[in-house]
Amino acid sequence: MSVAAVSGRVWLSEQDRDLEAFRALVDRVTAVFEALIAEQRVSGTGAGDHFAGPRANDRVWNALEKTALYAPEAFADYDANDVLALVSSAWLGPRYQVTSQVNVVNPGAAGQTAHRDHHLGFLGHAVAAAYPAQVHRLSPALTLQGAVAHCDMPVESGPTRYLPYSQLYEPGYLAWRLPEFQAYFEAQHVQLPLARGDAAFFSPALFHAAGTDRTADVRRTANLLQVSSAFGRAMESVDREAVADAVFPVLLRRAAQGAGEEWLENVIAASAEGYPFPANLDSDPPVDGLAPPAPADVLRRAVREAGAPQRLRAELRAGTERRES
Template structure:
């Protein structure tokens, strides 16, 4: 992770936040020559075409370019037609709407991280809820190869997907500018207690994403971004300070999106959902928090339940000729890809330095065409082995 370090500082404080140093980082121009796979640069943001990413020949070079864009470049990429099949997006949107209707009927008001509770329609843990509500829709959606490409490029294998639906209704106010998970969710006092190297490490543990589930013209308030702001090391302490918020207000960029477009960005990038100034657009986005295998996801997902729900879909799709990549993308989004933490007394490594992860068990079950009941039993047994 390339950031502007504060020389000699093992810990950071608000006194290290210098607007002049910040401006020197963010007031630059993105050179498209450094990103040969990008289709264009719009307002300093790299814009890619989904089909071009899918068909790129040198995958290693492509992943290296995407990492460079997120780490050292503008910190954000837009992928046009990342989800190219409208019916796949629409089916999951219908699930989101059903879940929101159920919440409203129950009188529940979802909290919000950076807006007033109830201002927007939120669905927390949408990944698990979607899988249990419509496993086929879940599988078709999370088989997406662009999502897998970005997640693998930034985080490597074994990543963990969580998602939260955010619907900003007509007239809905935007968010305050902020950074995100992990340190971005902490108060300045708590964040300052973590050493500087943790401030540099935190962004490498998560990939932020958002999938547009409707057309999002600028007046509907798509997310505001400040390119290159992820480079500023004291940024987790700076984003609440008035002078930095003022700079964000004056210099942010905002790109319209079409349904099926996706945005991926470094969680240290200063950003904020915009105000919906339309009279009729319910701006619906599936917000993705994709975590490194070496970190922990922001939500507690019952991946055993998700896996059991999705496995019959995997069996059917494999029998119908689905590619190995398609199947593995769904497994990566549903099953736990990392074997730890575990109880090494009852769940010791057998064929290596770690016991099999949940995802390894699912791959074996799919390879051997297990009956879903057998996988359910094996997953439960494996979970019990991990209990202390």
């Protein structure tokens, strides 16, 4: 903090006043997060984490929408931040979309395993390996990763650990799960302590992980931001649930007639949504993996099990409803 001494008194500079005003705003939004977490505890919701053990953290999925509905003025002030706009537009260009999840790491909670993030980082190894090299290069350019500190985060509290320059390693979406890369991360990572109101932004391809909270009293609270490119979405809206319902009898008939696996997979790929996000992680959390099942997984299983069309229709409809906020 910069200060100027005038007549024996210490005065805050204009920049400092802006910082103090933002920290006051962060405190207002933190109070909203705490209220949402309290409601989740009462209702019994709010489980599941991508890269940490169950119940290690308190999570608020879709915090952006929930904050807007709970406290619209605080939401507007918070998300009007010009630094967020500057960094997001510099990385992604205009018409980006912000999403956020609150992560509170409780005292004593173990840290995450090193990983990469959205998009390819949330896919299984075999699925990620099926994408060509140019997609591995493109994926990080479609998302900006960030975190706003909602409390002071000394190193002992386990702020995010980073492996510098690892975002430049092109096979990283396949490498981060390997034991030798995990060991290298543990030996070579760096940590950046943060003060309340600080923010950190980085490529989702950077190997990173939340650290272990070794304090007795710091509930390390961060608002995690994933800002998405406008080009990460398809040009047209497609009712893929209706398409999957319509082609399912054809898939069943052709499978019974001996159609090959490749043929079936091609039709499924053209019909059903193959990507599990966006998701409502409250009602469809990643408890059994890194992501909930995609509609294409549901259709694929129904073909394999030769299920009834009515059952598939019900499962797809239930999945659509789970994804709604």
